Amino acid sequence: MLTNGVRCFCLYQTFLPTLNMKHRIVLFLLAALLPFAACKDEDPVTNTNNFTLTFRALYDGMPLEKYTNYSFGDKQVLYDKFNTFISNISLIKDGQEVLLSDIEWVNFTPDSAPDDRAVEVSFKYSVPDGDYTGLKLGYGVRADLNAKKPSDYPVGHPLYLETEYWPGWSSYIFTKVQGKVDLDGDNTPETSIFYHCGSDAVYNEATMNRTIRVAGDAALVVEFDLKKLFTFNGQLLDLTVPSNQVTSHDASNIALGQKVMDNFKNATILQ
Amino acid sequence: MGSGRVVLLAIAAGVLLLARCTKDDPAPGSGCDLTGIPYNPTPYTILKPDHFPQVPVPAGNPQTAEGVQLGRRLFYDPILSGDSTMSCSSCHLPQGSFTDNKAVSKGIDGIEGRRSAMSLLNIAYATNGLFWDGRAAALEDQALLPVEDPIEMHATWTQVVGRLRNHSEYPELFRKAFGISNCSQITKELAARALAQFERILISSGTSKFDLFTNGDAEFEDEELRGKLMFFDEGQNASPALPDAQCFHCHGGITLTGNNYFNNGLDSVGALSEFVDIGRGEVTKNPSDYGKFRAPTLRNIALTAPYMHDGRFATLEEVMAQYNDNGFGVSNEDIFVQQIGFPVTVGSTVHYSGLTAQQTKDVIAFLHTLTDTTFVNNPDIQDPFQ
Numbered sequence: 001m002l003t004n005g006v007r008c009f010c011l012y013q014t015f016l017p018t019l020n021m022k023h024r025i026v027l028f029l030l031a032a033l034l035p036f037a038a039c040k041d042e043d044p045v046t047n048t049n050n051f052t053l054t055f056r057a058l059y060d061g062m063p064l065e066k067y068t069n070y071s072f073g074d075k076q077v078l079y080d081k082f083n084t085f086i087s088n089i090s091l092i093k094d095g096q097e098v099l100l101s102d103i104e105w106v107n108f109t110p111d112s113a114p115d116d117r118a119v120e121v122s123f124k125y126s127v128p129d130g131d132y133t134g135l136k137l138g139y140g141v142r143a144d145l146n147a148k149k150p151s152d153y154p155v156g157h158p159l160y161l162e163t164e165y166w167p168g169w170s171s172y173i174f175t176k177v178q179g180k181v182d183l184d185g186d187n188t189p190e191t192s193i194f195y196h197c198g199s200d201a202v203y204n205e206a207t208m209n210r211t212i213r214v215a216g217d218a219a220l221v222v223e224f225d226l227k228k229l230f231t232f233n234g235q236l237l238d239l240t241v242p243s244n245q246v247t248s249h250d251a252s253n254i255a256l257g258q259k260v261m262d263n264f265k266n267a268t269i270l271q
Numbered sequence: 272m273g274s275g276r277v278v279l280l281a282i283a284a285g286v287l288l289l290a291r292c293t294k295d296d297p298a299p300g301s302g303c304d305l306t307g308i309p310y311n312p313t314p315y316t317i318l319k320p321d322h323f324p325q326v327p328v329p330a331g332n333p334q335t336a337e338g339v340q341l342g343r344r345l346f347y348d349p350i351l352s353g354d355s356t357m358s359c360s361s362c363h364l365p366q367g368s369f370t371d372n373k374a375v376s377k378g379i380d381g382i383e384g385r386r387s388a389m390s391l392l393n394i395a396y397a398t399n400g401l402f403w404d405g406r407a408a409a410l411e412d413q414a415l416l417p418v419e420d421p422i423e424m425h426a427t428w429t430q431v432v433g434r435l436r437n438h439s440e441y442p443e444l445f446r447k448a449f450g451i452s453n454c455s456q457i458t459k460e461l462a463a464r465a466l467a468q469f470e471r472i473l474i475s476s477g478t479s480k481f482d483l484f485t486n487g488d489a490e491f492e493d494e495e496l497r498g499k500l501m502f503f504d505e506g507q508n509a510s511p512a513l514p515d516a517q518c519f520h521c522h523g524g525i526t527l528t529g530n531n532y533f534n535n536g537l538d539s540v541g542a543l544s545e546f547v548d549i550g551r552g553e554v555t556k557n558p559s560d561y562g563k564f565r566a567p568t569l570r571n572i573a574l575t576a577p578y579m580h581d582g583r584f585a586t587l588e589e590v591m592a593q594y595n596d597n598g599f600g601v602s603n604e605d606i607f608v609q610q611i612g613f614p615v616t617v618g619s620t621v622h623y624s625g626l627t628a629q630q631t632k633d634v635i636a637f638l639h640t641l642t643d644t645t646f647v648n649n650p651d652i653q654d655p656f657q
Contacts, residue, residue: 067559111532111551112405113555116559150525151322153324162523162524162526163530163531165524166519166523179606184620188602192606194606194607240619242614242621249504249505
C-alpha cells in the first residue's frame with residue numbers, strides 16, 4: 001500500500017502543473033480517499049510458516065535398513081534400494097488443495113549413506129497458518145510432468161534425473177524397490193526381486209485425512225511401509241511365483257507395477 | 272675476512288635467493304602487479320547435443336572462455352607434476368576418450384596405481400562423486416588430488432603454485448580468467464577451478480551412430496538394433512531371441528551411466544572384507560559398499576579398453592563373458608547381474624541363461640555405435656602445446 005501511495009504521489013506531482021483548480025481539488029480528494037479504498041481491498045493478514053514434510057521408510061513398522069533380513073511370511077527378504085517420486089503434494093483446507101510441491105524425488109537409499117539405514121528425506125515449504133484437514137499425495141509422476149524427459153528439465157529439478165527415466169516406457173520410473181528373497185530356505189536371500197513401476201497408467205493419488213495445525217513452524221512425517229506395500233487384501237505377495245518377483249520391462253505388461261503403485265496409499269502412514 | 276669478500280658473499284647470497292625465487296616457491300612479498308592486464312571474462316556456453324540435459328555448472332565457478340583456456344593449458348602441462356614430466360593428459364588422452372588405455376597407470380616414479388584411469392567424457396554430468404570410489408564430490412575437489420598423490424604426479428601444491436606464480440605466462444592467464452591483481456593470488460583452488468572448467472566442456476558431440484539413430488538421422492544394422500533392444504530391454508515380452516542384457520540399469524540415461532556405485536559381480540569372496548579393493552567402501556566405511564565402484568559411461572567404450580576399475584579385461588568380449596556368468600551371488604552384488612539372459616523357471620526358482628554367442632556379438636555391435644570420433648578429434652580439447 002505504501003508503494004502504491006508513493007507511486008500516486010509521484011504521478012500527482014508530475015501532472016499537477018497541467019490541471020486547473022477544480023480538477024486539482026477533485027484529484028486531491030481522490031488521492032486522499034485512495035488509501036482507504038486500498039485498505040478496504042486488502043486481504044486479511046495471513047502469516048506463513050515453515051512446514052517440514054519428512055518421508056521415512058519402514059519395514060513392518062520398524063525403520064528400514066538395507067541388506068537386513070526381514071520376515072516375509074515364511075520367507076526372508078532383504079532390500080537394497082527404495083526410491084519414489086511423489087507429485088501434487090498438497091494440504092487440504094476447506095475442501096481446497098493448497099499445493100506445496102508439483103514433484104519431489106524421495107530416495108531412501110542414496111549412495112552416500114554412511115550405513116545401511118534408510119535415510120529420512122525432508123522438504124521444507126512455506127505454508128499459510130491454519131488448520132488443515134488432510135494431506136494429498138500423488139504416487140508417481142503426474143501425466144503432464146511425465147510427458148517430458150530429463151533434458152526438458154533444469155539442473156537440480158527432481159525430473160532432471162536421467163537414471164530415473166526409461167525411454168522404453170517414455171516414462172519416469174515412478175518407484176524402484178529392489179532386493180532379494182530366500183526361496184531355498186537357507187536364510188540367505190538369493191533370488192532377485194525388483195519392482196520398477198512407471199507409465200501414466202499406474203499414477204494415482206490419495207488424500208489422508210488428518211488435522212494438521214500450522215501455527216508457527218510445523219512438521220509432518222509420512223511413512224511408507226514396504227511390508228504393507230507388498231500386502232494385498234491382507235495377503236503377502238506370493239514371492240514363490242516367478243511373475244511376482246519382478247516387474248516386466250514390457251510397457252504393455254504393467255499389471256504388477258499397477259498393483260504395487262495402487263497399494264501405495266495402503267502403505268502410507270501419517271505420524 | 273676482507274671487505275671485498277664480504278661484498279662478494281653478499282652478492283652471492285642475493286643471487287642465490289633470487290635463483291630460488293624463480294623456481295618453485297611462492298613469490299614473496301608483493302610478487303608481480305597484474306592490474307595493467309585487462310580483466311574482461313567472456314561467458315562460455317558449453318556446447319551439448321539438444322537431446323542432452325543442461326550441463327550442471329556450479330555457481331561458484333562460472334564458465335568463461337578465459338577459464339577454459341587456462342584449464343586446458345594446465346591439463347596438458349607437466350608443470351603440475353613433481354619432476355615436470357607428467358600432466359593430467361598423461362593418463363587422460365583425447366584419443367582414448369580421455370583414458371590412457373592401460374590397465375593401471377604409472378606415476379612419475381614409475382609406480383603403478385591400483386586403478387584404471389576413467390574416461391572424462393561427459394564428466395560434467397557426474398554429480399554423484401568422482402573417481403571409481405566417489406571420493407571427490409566435485410571436479411574442483413577432484414582436480415586437487417592427483418597432483419599430491421605420491422603414486423601419480425607426486426608434487427606438492429606449494430611447489431606447483433610457486434612455479435605458476437613465477438611463470439612467464441601463467442600469471443597473465445590467471446588474471447584474465449579470475450581477475451587476480453597479483454601473482455601471489457594464484458592458488459591451487461584457482462588452478463582447480465580452471466581445470467574443472469576445461470573438463471566440463473568434454474561433452475559428447477551428438478554424432479555417434481547411436482545419437483544419430485536416436486534422432487532419426489541414421490539406421491542401425493540388424494545386429495546393432497538387436498543389441499540395443501537387449502541393452503535397454505526394449506524387446507517386447509523379452510523373448511529367448513531378445514533376452515534382457517540388463518545393461519541399462521547401471522549404464523542408463525543419455526550419458527549411459529547413472530554414476531551410481533555397484534558390485535557388478537567381478538569377484539567371488541566369502542566375506543565382503545575380502546575384496547582386494549573395497550572401492551566405494553573406502554569412502555563410506557560401510558561394509559555393504561565394499562567392492563562397489565562407480566559405473567563408467569559406456570559412451571566411447573570401444574576406445575577405452577582395458578575395462579573395469581583394475582583393467583582386468585582387455586576386450587569387450589571378455590567383459591560380456593564375465594557378465595554372462597551372472598555373478599557369484601555375493602551379498603551386495605547388484606541384483607541385475609544375476610538376471611542377464613532369458614529366465615528359465617524351475618519350480619519357484621528362476622535361472623537366467625546369459626546371452627548366446629550371437630546375442631553377445633549383437634550387444635557389442637551396439638556398444639560400437641556409441642563411438643564418438645567427432646568428440647575425440649575436437650580441436651578445442653586437444654593439447655594446446657602441439
